Amino acid sequence: MAEPLEVVCAADLAGKPIPPRQEHVEGMIPAGNVTLLYGDGGTGKSLLALQLAVATAAGSQWIGLPVARGSALFLTAEDEVAEVHRRLASICALEGLELAEMSDLDITSLAGKDAVLSVADSRAGTMKETPLFAELERWIEGHGNYTLIVLDTLADLFGGEENARGHARQFIGQLRGLAIRRHATIVLLAHPSLSGMASGTGTSGNTAWSNSVRSRLYLERVTMRDGDRVTEPDPDVRVLATKKVNYGRVGGEVRVRWTEGVFVPCGQPGIGNSAALEAIRAERVFLDLLGSYTAQGRYVSSSPSSTFAPSVFCRDAKAEGVTKAGFLTAMNNLFAEGRIVNEAFGRASKTRHRIALKRDNEAASD
Incomplete structure (x- = not known):
């Protein structure tokens, strides 16, 4: 049986203060919602997302951008805790932090385990949350919720048909429900399709993924075409591009460089301001x-x-x-x-x- 609808009369909103729109990273990651972070294999999206989690927990900047302060959960189905540990050590060394100070950052690894959060119900034609999804929410609730939840990656956590529009929309809807109930910002990592890589859009083959989220980011390598040959001028440089954001401007880019195991802004002080983005x-x-x-x-x-x-x-x-x-x-x-x-x-x-x-x-x- 469906839950009863909650209907609000528009006139009842008169005289009430307009609630401000919250952002986790201004112009890129809206708070309390789901953002998709796409990246080709080996570009470093997991590292970049871990840096975001550290910045959230430490109250520091993320690749030169201010971030909302709070606790963070980094869930990875790709890397073991030992690998996350190594990356954390590099991040903290660069930021001048001590690992002992990271009490607001929790890590869970599902590498080598069944990490599916939602599966397709063939009879009903819908996506059904797994016991792992329920366990995840119980953990989140029991630890006082998290400001940021990073989920790495879509291919491991999604048990439906990636090209089925209904499956994509329902899975994002389930994650959005989690974000709303737990007052959290969710960043879901994913690999683009070959066509998404070729076109530079960074999407998968199913547009429902992009249409269902409030923000979509794409981390890509910088390449140039020299005649018939595609070259990579600097293999350590990446561009983080805002491909979709419902409440901001699309097209913003942040150029970063991999240095000593960490991504740093490419020599642009105040990278978040418009002058730096124009440069x-x-x-x-x-x-x-x-x-x-x-x-x-x-x-x-x-x-x-x-x-x-x-x-x-x-x-x-x-x-x-x-x-x-x-x-x-x-x-x-x-x-x-x-x-x-x-x-x-x-x-x-x-x-x-x-x-x-x-x-x-x-x-x-x-």
């Missing part, structure tokens, strides 16, 4: 245009001339609104980071220089 976007657009121009045999220069890269790029239809000044700053930053170089080309009697992507262990050629 990151300008670098991305500069690299994208450089790759396209190089593939077409259209070379640009770092010296003021008719081929001066900032002047050429700001007039391109794919400039995404980046100004000449923005491209100039991006170019200087990319040179300083060693991600682009000046490359000689042409006849020996008339050598010229063009901007090129730095190729590791590869000599510059004509």
Whole structure:
């Protein structure tokens, strides 16, 4: 039998204070709801999520962004506690924390165990919560609830058909019910489909996953196309992109670098502010245009001339609104980071220089 509906008359809301919208990470992760964090295999999404859990428990920043303070539960079906321990040691060392201070962070590993939280009921055509789901909620309730719950990963915890829209919506609905009842923010980690990786959207094959959550993030490697070849300028750099957020702006990006076992912001102080995000976007657009121009045999220069890269790029239809000044700053930053170089080309009697992507262990050629 269905539960009775709770109906509120709109007029009864008159005169009552408007409840503020809560966010766990401003503009990226809404509080009290479910966020999907996608990432290709090996990109480091589990590490990034663990850093979020540490930041929540310690009241520190997460990749340069302020985070709501509170207790956190990190549930992993992929890694053993020993691996989480190693990662925690690296995170705490970077943050200047002691593991003994992490009393507000709990860890549970289901690696090698049955980790399914919900299975498909073939007769009813619905998703049914497993005893493990009930045990998880009992644990959460018994420990005074958690501000943040990280679930790693969807493939291990979901026992339905991933491409079945109804199964996807119901599973997210079950997690959202848990988030509402326990006043928690849930971050669910997942792998994108091959098409999601190829398109850059980071989604799975079923759009119901993205449609059912309030926020969707995608952690991806930074690649460039150089002719027919796809290269990775810096294998330690990742971009965390906001692909969907119901109550904020889509398209925000944070560039991070893997350093000493931890992700850190890529040399951008105050990474959460709009100026820093614009700088990151300008670098991305500069690299994208450089790759396209190089593939077409259209070379640009770092010296003021008719081929001066900032002047050429700001007039391109794919400039995404980046100004000449923005491209100039991006170019200087990319040179300083060693991600682009000046490359000689042409006849020996008339050598010229063009901007090129730095190729590791590869000599510059004509």
